[in-house]
Amino acid sequence: MRIATWNVNSVRSRLDQVLSWLEQAQPDLLCLQETKVDDPLFPSQAFEAQGWRVHFHGQKSYNGVALVSRAPLDDVRCGFVGELDKDPEAFELGEQKRVISALIDGVRVVNLYVPNGSSLTSDKYPYKLKWLRCLKRYLEQPLQRGEPLCVVGDFNIALEARDMHDPDRLSGGIMASDAEREALQMALESGLQDVFRVFEPDAGHWSWWDYRTGAWDRDRGWRIDHIYLCDELLGLARSCVIHKQVRGNEKPSDHAPVSVDLDWPPSDDDESGDHETDDLLF
DSSP: OEEEEEEOSOTTTTHHHHHHHHHHHOOSEEEEEOOOSOGGGSOHHHHHTTTOEEEEEOOSSSOOEEEEESSOOEEEEESGGGTOTTOHHHHHHTTSOOEEEEEETTEEEEEEEOOOOOOTTSTHHHHHHHHHHHHHHHHHHHHHTTOOEEEEEEOOOOOSGGGBSOHHHHTTSTTSOHHHHHHHHHHHTTTOEETHHHHOOSSOOOSBOOGGGTHHHHTOOBOOEEEEEOHHHHTTEEEEEEOGGGGGSSSOOSBOOEEEEEOOSOOTTOOTTOOOOOOOOO
16 A cells, blocks of 8 residues: 655646656555645546545645545545544634545545644744644544554654754754644654654655745755554555655645555565565656
């Protein structure tokens, strides 16, 4: 099974790029963030014409998440209220369309677009911390049901110094503050692990390059697009790749796709932990 995540920064503006990458990469499931379109205007027909099924939870001009798959998805849930229907904060935070999940072959995949926070002095910063605290409660629900869990998306947080091109300057600022990192780590503390770091422990691997600073030309990026797996799935991971070359497209998103390959469903003779990397160049 191949699961991918991509902040496309407007699905309509980059529709041709998304459809082209789907054809090349052939993921079983592509999780999109920042689709920037109300649900009635989502370009469903373009996906369906190429054999893809889509579920979306969108918003005009900003936010928005979507799931694109070949096979039907089960139990699609939108927003924090999809898991926390009696939680007042889940309703409040649900005004921004940032969460969608579904079952694919029995795996619960959660697709997230974590708030950016803007700056440490912005009122968007405490909102981000509140959102992450709600995420912790949200992720506890599928785990309590015993569903194998894969959490993907644009997290807008670099958890470690090796996830930034200039950690000496950037550490402590927005997307790299102690409070953000601690809140995300608490949300993941039930056993979710960063699968990219199983295969690539070194610095220098980015998934986002800021439009505004010439970051792409100088390769001065951040790794803020993540895939987290529960222990059961982590042992079945065979590769996790940042498709960096996609960021070099004409009029690209500022993010590159990230994908994970899993031996799922597991076979009886599978030996968990026998990881093999797979260079995916598309």
